[in-house]
Amino acid sequence: MKKLQILGTGCKKCLLLTEHAETAAKELGIDYQLEKITDIGKITEMGVMMTPALAIDDAIVLSGKTSSSEEIKKILSNIK
Amino acid sequence: MKNFPFILILFMLLTSRLFAAELSENETFKENEIEQIIIRIHNETLQGKYELISVATLKQLFDNKENFVLIDAQPASHYNKGLIDGAKNFEFQGTFTGDWKTDVKTGTQPEFKALLGDDRNKKIILSCGGLQCKRSHTAASWAKKLGYNAVYRMASGIKGWQDAGYPITTNQ
Numbered sequence: 001m002k003k004l005q006i007l008g009t010g011c012k013k014c015l016l017l018t019e020h021a022e023t024a025a026k027e028l029g030i031d032y033q034l035e036k037i038t039d040i041g042k043i044t045e046m047g048v049m050m051t052p053a054l055a056i057d058d059a060i061v062l063s064g065k066t067s068s069s070e071e072i073k074k075i076l077s078n079i080k
Numbered sequence: 081m082k083n084f085p086f087i088l089i090l091f092m093l094l095t096s097r098l099f100a101a102e103l104s105e106n107e108t109f110k111e112n113e114i115e116q117i118i119i120r121i122h123n124e125t126l127q128g129k130y131e132l133i134s135v136a137t138l139k140q141l142f143d144n145k146e147n148f149v150l151i152d153a154q155p156a157s158h159y160n161k162g163l164i165d166g167a168k169n170f171e172f173q174g175t176f177t178g179d180w181k182t183d184v185k186t187g188t189q190p191e192f193k194a195l196l197g198d199d200r201n202k203k204i205i206l207s208c209g210g211l212q213c214k215r216s217h218t219a220a221s222w223a224k225k226l227g228y229n230a231v232y233r234m235a236s237g238i239k240g241w242q243d244a245g246y247p248i249t250t251n252q
Contacts, residue, residue: 009142009165011249040142043247051165051249064250 005035007043008052016066017052024072117211121235128176128221133205133232135240141203148203149196152238153215160251164241168195174214176221183218196228203230210239
């Protein structure tokens with residue numbers, strides 16, 4: 001199971017990124033668990049300077065943008 | 081307590097990157113320049129009758145999920161490029177005159193009050209680009225003038241927040 005982590009303190013773009021990441025995972029048939037990280041300290045610890053960000057199993061793959069579900073699908077496919 | 085703003089600014093400066101040995105070339109402030117900034121902000125704080133808040137304390141407010149309003153007084157073009165998540169935008173000019181039409185290019189007092197809310201005791205935090213930016217002074221002075229009781233200026237602004245290593249977002 002993949003851990004999809006959305007990092008952000010609640011901005012609209014975080015919600016959009018969540019939506020896109022979930023769509024991408026579902027379309028690829030990936031078994032995933034969604035985690036929302038809103039704590040500024042934790043976001044900082046993970047090395048993110050720009051939110052929203054997406055991490056897969058604790059590794060940051062996107063930062064500062066809400067990529068489309070198609071772009072996230074490509075990232076997920078490369079990790080699989 | 082009259083010296084409190086002075087001491088707080090001194091603390092902020094001593095603990096900031098401005099004072100660190102590993103300053104990048106284009107961010108170096110000499111001690112006399114730091115002193116000028118301390119004195120200016122001290123005087124502005126006395127004039128505006130608001131309080132100062134550090135980046136660390138603002139972070140604590142977020143951590144504690146406190147109910148507060150954060151306003152960025154920069155022009156929208158700057159604000160949209162980098163903001164503290166949750167900050168609202170209302171542009172003020174860098175010199176406080178006490179005349180709304182001089183201090184604010186666009187936007188009305190009711191619009192500003194609507195951003196601040198009805199609770200006069202809620203914490204209102206004003207910030208802008210950095211220690212050299214005086215827009216947060218004008219904004220904080222207006223919040224006090226309009227009757228808000230818990231008004232704080234985060235003088236190091238978005239730059240101080242980033243220098244502390246905290247994340248920002250964009251509206252682009």
